[in-house]
Amino acid sequence: MAVCVFCSSSGTIDRRYVDLAAEAGAELARRGHSLVSGGAKVSCMGAVARAARAGGARTVGVIPEALVSVEIADEDSDELVVTGDMRERKGEMDRRSDAFLILPGGIGTLEELFEVWTARVLAMHRKPIVILDPTGVYEPLRELMRGLTDQGFARAGIWDAIGWSASVPEAFDLLERSQPRIGFSPEDYAEAEL
Numbered sequence: 001m002a003v004c005v006f007c008s009s010s011g012t013i014d015r016r017y018v019d020l021a022a023e024a025g026a027e028l029a030r031r032g033h034s035l036v037s038g039g040a041k042v043s044c045m046g047a048v049a050r051a052a053r054a055g056g057a058r059t060v061g062v063i064p065e066a067l068v069s070v071e072i073a074d075e076d077s078d079e080l081v082v083t084g085d086m087r088e089r090k091g092e093m094d095r096r097s098d099a100f101l102i103l104p105g106g107i108g109t110l111e112e113l114f115e116v117w118t119a120r121v122l123a124m125h126r127k128p129i130v131i132l133d134p135t136g137v138y139e140p141l142r143e144l145m146r147g148l149t150d151q152g153f154a155r156a157g158i159w160d161a162i163g164w165s166a167s168v169p170e171a172f173d174l175l176e177r178s179q180p181r182i183g184f185s186p187e188d189y190a191e192a193e194l
Contacts, residue, residue, distance in 0.1 A: 002035040002060075003028055004097035005177060006112040007044035008105040016135070017104050020168070021047040024101060024132065027168045029055025031176070036097045038089070039063030039081070041074040044103060049074050062092045090115060099128045099175045104137040120161040121182060128179050130163040132171040138164075157182055 005028075006066035007021050028035055028048075031108035035052040039061025049059045053076065064085050073080060083089045090112060102113045119125050131138055142164070148154040154157045161182055163174035 001033045001098045002036050002096055002175070003033045003099045003101055003103045004093050005048050005103060006105060006109045007048060007103035009038065009043045009045050009110060010039045010106060013041055013043065013104075016042055018047045020132070020134065021045070021103055022051040023168045024048055024103060024171070025051030025053075025057070026055050027172055028052050029057035031172055032057075034058040034060070036060045036062065036083070036093050037074070037077075038093075039074055039077065041072050041076070041079070044105070046072075046074060048103075049077065053078075060096055062089050062096070067113070094119075094125075097127065101171060101175060102129070102131045104133060104135070110141075117158070117162055121155070121158050123182050125178050126181070128163065128175045128177065129161065130165055130171045130174045132165050132168065134166045140154045 005024060008017060021177065025035065025048035029052045034057055035049060037049050037059065039135055040046060041049070047160060052059050059077045060079045060081065062081045062083060063073050063076045064083050068082060081092055083092055094116065100116050102109060102165055113131070116129055120127065145154060145158065149156055149158065160180050165171035
């Protein structure tokens, strides 16, 4: 399975998140998967790729041309794909991936998460999505999404489209499970009665 890992490229985060990325990369390799990453050799992106390669996994990095020097492209990747922009990057990462693992990250990671989560909810793909959050970074997001669901802005089915985990082994167990089929009827899109 080709697992896409969305994570931070920030150099100002606590070391434990870089260590978490390395643990995820090592587990990915141990389970015989390949890695699709953001193509940088810094911070969590670099840590997950180095650990995956050290364990014998094939790594594919996908990075926009504008970020090659900023995020410092991972030239050690088995395959480094340089795209024209961020939209092309995400499309290429999605195309090459069978599953998505989201580690703690910033607005870029959130953008990637919401794009694949939305597509899964809309039944545009059946690829598993798991948020790995052992320290609670995403708890405010989880509460926000619960509130949006409670208020009717999001369907209860969004929770069937994603897994949440506090440990690396559990996250990979969730990624490797058969995914439920998600679909909606025209009534799900009908306007509320006034």
